[in-house]
Amino acid sequence: MTVITPALKWGLIGLAAIVLSLLQAGLFRQDLFNLNGVPLLWRFIVASVHPDLSTELLQTTFSATVTTLAYAVCGTFFSVILGMIGGVLASEVWWLSFGQPSRCWLLIRAAIAVPRAIHELIWGLFFVNIWGLDPLTAIVAIAIPFGAITAKVFSEILDETPRTPLLILLNSGVSPLTAFFYSLLPQAFLNLLSYVFYRFECSIRSAAVLGIIGAGGLGYEIFLSLQSLRYEQLWTFFYALFILNGLVDLSSAWLRRRLGCSSRIDLNLQQNKSKTPQKAAQNYFILIPIALFLLTLCFWYINPDFSKFWAPRTQQLFGQFVRSALPPDFSGVPQLIPQAIETVSMSVLAIAFSAFGGLLLAFPAANNFFLPGGLLNQQGNGSLPQIMFLLSRAVLLICRAIPAPIWALVVLFVMFPGILPGAIALGLHNLGILGRLMAEVIENQDQRPLAALKAQGAPNSLIFLYGVLPLTMPRFLAYSLYRWEVCMRETVIVGLVGAGGLGRSLTEQLSSFDYQALIVTLGGFLMLTFLVDWVSANARRSLR
């Protein structure tokens, strides 16, 4: 006897969506695989063992790596500033502390949904039209969408923080602003900080993606050498990207542990978050100067031209851009509808692929599971789990370090353009991120119910089935749904390199400078994004 629970309902909807998307992708109907491209793919793979290590190229690699890092640092800096201001303004509790139960926060939250829904790359393409390829373009392209995302998350964190201390202060006559800064902010600080680290990791990946529009850095070099089919150079840049991503992830994880915040993002699934910080004050004392130093260095290195913000030329070009985009040209709408369906299908397939792959890799990649001393290996034997651990972590790192459009170009070696290669490319990239998040869920999992099953003599496979799976699955699904929203935004960028969906239209319109139609496509894309966000939010609510 089974009962139709909301969770089951959403499960069935999800399954149906995947099957429909596969049909939409043309499975069993069209020629999808282009096996003639296999030799080229092989050449690409073989090149991985002998990357170009000439001095000249290593110099280029080095400065490109620093550029990418600097974009990420500066972009994160501005997005955190924007996020703090926006986050406070978009939180219910801020308006509450002024004693006005106004709906302003809802308005602001709705307003920041728009910049958030547009991918960094699109922002980049927009600012290129105004500022050209100045580093400012890259920084602002990261700062705007990330600022909006940070604002949303910050406002949610603030609203979820217990309010009693704030109300006590307010009732004792402390001014609202002071009360806010003395009660709520210190309480929420660790969660906010933890999220900043996570954003920084994301910024590194975005900085690499922005290279594709010519903004410099590793993504740019990778794109150029992929175009010249120079795979040995390509791999040198790839390795630099792996190292950069790996180092950033490691140091961010280490810092978060030092400061006592365990998980990257907490999707409203109450977890025990803050463990006792170790000597926190002393840490800040060291970290703040380092952060400031690094920030100054990065600004100095890329040297963005801030005067462009108020230059008359900016106004002029902005005006020109706006004029060329108005009035919107709706004549292409009938064409957009099938492409919109394709885009959604692409995002569904991508997330299904990455959730499945992430699930497979997360368990060997978690440090408390198969490893000696871990839950399913208490005897502590075997070097195989060690190898699996390193291997799965490496695969996850490689998957997430390579930007989705680059994956798409690689997949297009052996597949015809369409939504399936786009979905695979997005899936590969997101697999790396999702697998990592899932491994973290496993590592933070309460072990006691599992130990209880073990103590009554249940074999490992059944502990997995009756303990691990039900305990971790809701969080896995929540993360997957969250990444689905991200995937939806990213469909545009794989479309730019020829992977189908609305992105392909966007590319054509961009290359035809048809901004009137472009703005309509973007509008359609925004609506799709909101739709996906809404569905995902509903599904996630049913998982709680």
Place this chain on the structure above:
Amino acid sequence: MKKILFSGFLFLSLLSLGACSSTTSPDAAKPVTQKTFTTGAIPDQDPEKLQRLYSKLSKYLEAELKVPVAYKPVTDYTAAVTAFKVGDLDMVWFGGLTGVQARLQVPGAEAIAQRDIDSQFHSLFIANKKSGIQPIQNLKDLTTLKGHSFTFGSESSTSGRLMPQYFLQQAGVKLEGDFKGQAGFSKNHDATIELVTAGTYDAGVVNEQVWQKRLKEGKIDLNQVEVIWRSPAFFDYHWVMNPSVKERFGADFPQRVQATLMKLDPNVPDQKEILELFGAAKFVPTKNENYATIEQVGRAIGKIK
């Protein structure tokens, strides 16, 4: 552990200091000073080759014009047009279509020079030998491509997309449905040659000049790939000058640049190399009106609004 991390940061910062001061860092990171004449080009071929070609040309222009000249690479055709519009690039080597797109967005921009070959430019349809596609004699026979996989060059390429699409249309080949899979966009002519040679796509279309040049360099394996059709002639590549240079370098600057380009002499070894890299015997003057046909086709295909 803390110490390791700290020294890591320090190390990284020192290295980046070094990288910056040694001026090996690429142009992209540095703003170009007002008095630099910046050139660019649509990335129609292997970006490495372009880099070599345009550094030589920059050196020549710098010596002749007595102003600093820089070459700034971009990642795609559209980016070249945008950079020209925004003023990042003063003079760009555009294709037929991109040149028209650029001039429409920058009032006063002028086509100043092209190669001798550009007024009679051709596209070549090429096919992998294993595909079984036979050479054809006239346009109507392009239908032989139906059922095969096919790749263009860049979305905005004149010889690699615009004119070929126009010819395919005239022959009655539809882009959606007539090819095996969707038509690809390889992004540049070298990539098209590579992809068709490897068999990734059965057929493709390239710029004749790039093909001839690679053939001469012995880079093309004629056992694998062959030309199946040479298209009718059309106007293609040309240099387009941004009117803003007049303010910065004087009203006669476009004429001076034009003259300097004309002056390239195949008898001077250095200049001969530049001409060879361009695949031209010499540069000739051109004017905006030469591209009216391209503009018409562009509008018909929808690449110009």
Place this chain on the structure above:
Amino acid sequence: MAFSVPVFELKQVSQQFGQFSALRNISLQIYPGERVALVGSSGAGKSTLLRLLNGSVRSTRGEVWAMGRNLSQLNSKRLRQIQQQIGTIYQQLNLVDNLRVIHNVNAGHLGRWSFFKALASLMVPLEVETAVKALSQVGIAEKLYERTDRLSGGQQQRVAIARVLVQNPLVILADEPIASLDPELSREIMDLLQNLAEQADRTLVVSLHDVDFARSHCDRMIGLRQGQILFDAAPHQVSPDLIADLYRLESH
């Protein structure tokens, strides 16, 4: 009773966790059908002793024998066979709280079920009757399809007991089963445990804070202090002075 083979036998067992020694040189025997209360203050080593008995941890020194087997010399398969005969109830419940009650109760079968049977039961619950019987014994049969985390603490404790019933072990271990319950509920749970043990002549080892319950529901009391046995006697032999000694504040 004293002539049969002991269910548990500890031979000079010590347990270290890093620098901390949780148990020091413990020797004791527990016989079938006994109802043993472990009493002592927090950190005295009660939980550690229970975890040694059910094979969750291996002793640092000495031997732990259960049902005639030396636990440290068993391979994992043989160990599991022994563990199937030992049911444990925990203070923090340790249920998989986002599964429905029936699955948590059915988890008692896991030592015997094949993988596929267990998998099938997750989709369509199997052996529902056994589960219903167990749940009625603990008085919450109507909660069968409820999600476990929607139940109150007392109800969850009953689910944990029902799981042990389904497991049908020879021995029930309970680690402070009433620590977080009010007096009324505590009595009900302790009565339940006592009945379950008496009905099927099961052995019960329960650690308790509350000495009164130990006296009223058990037939043997073992007092632990700082990892050592202070006393081991029948309830009527344990004097108030001994108890005072047990909880006496230590000056190290």
